[in-house]
Amino acid sequence: MTAGDLANCCIVGGHRPPLQRESQTSCTLVQSLSQRDRAALCYSHTMKLGVSEYFDCAHFLPGHPKCGRLHGHTYKVEITIEGQVKSGMVVDFADLKEALRGVLAHYDHRSWNDFLEYPSVENVCELLSAKLKDRLLFPFTLRVWEGHGKWAETERAGSNE
Numbered sequence: 001m002t003a004g005d006l007a008n009c010c011i012v013g014g015h016r017p018p019l020q021r022e023s024q025t026s027c028t029l030v031q032s033l034s035q036r037d038r039a040a041l042c043y044s045h046t047m048k049l050g051v052s053e054y055f056d057c058a059h060f061l062p063g064h065p066k067c068g069r070l071h072g073h074t075y076k077v078e079i080t081i082e083g084q085v086k087s088g089m090v091v092d093f094a095d096l097k098e099a100l101r102g103v104l105a106h107y108d109h110r111s112w113n114d115f116l117e118y119p120s121v122e123n124v125c126e127l128l129s130a131k132l133k134d135r136l137l138f139p140f141t142l143r144v145w146e147g148h149g150k151w152a153e154t155e156r157a158g159s160n161e
């Protein structure tokens with residue numbers, strides 16, 4: 001990992017911890033609430049949290065009768081993480097967006113064929129999830145939409161597992 005990568009990354013172990021204050025559970029922050037409401041906010045389970053982004057890329061699929069011609073797509077990427085709620089958050093949306101944007105910025109307005117031999121949406125999804133794994137402590141699901149109505153999805157364990 002380069003210094004530039006470190007500057008861009010936000011949810012990586014060893015760089016900056018996720019927004020979790022171990023000494024302060026969500027329960028300690030809700031003492032102004034009624035006993036009943038407070039009990040309801042003492043999380044004993046994990047919660048899912050997600051963000052989405054868009055970016056544009058060109059590609060062609062070598063040998064494919066239709067997709068073998070150079071063309072482009074607007075890709076939508078949805079990431080869903082899962083973790084414990086600490087201090088009222090699993091993680092700050094801004095940090096999750098920054099992690100996702102940090103990966104996508106490398107590919108936006110480029111050709112997938114510069115990075116992948118056969119840039120199907122499956123291979124794009126695999127590549128992006130491998131890059132995101134280095135930036136996320138949490139287990140996550142990544143769904144990549146190639147235009148409208150077509151997507152691939154993969155699940156990954158977090159980098160601390």
Ligand SMILES: [Zn+2]
Nearest residue numbers: 059067071073
């Ligand atoms: Zn295509």
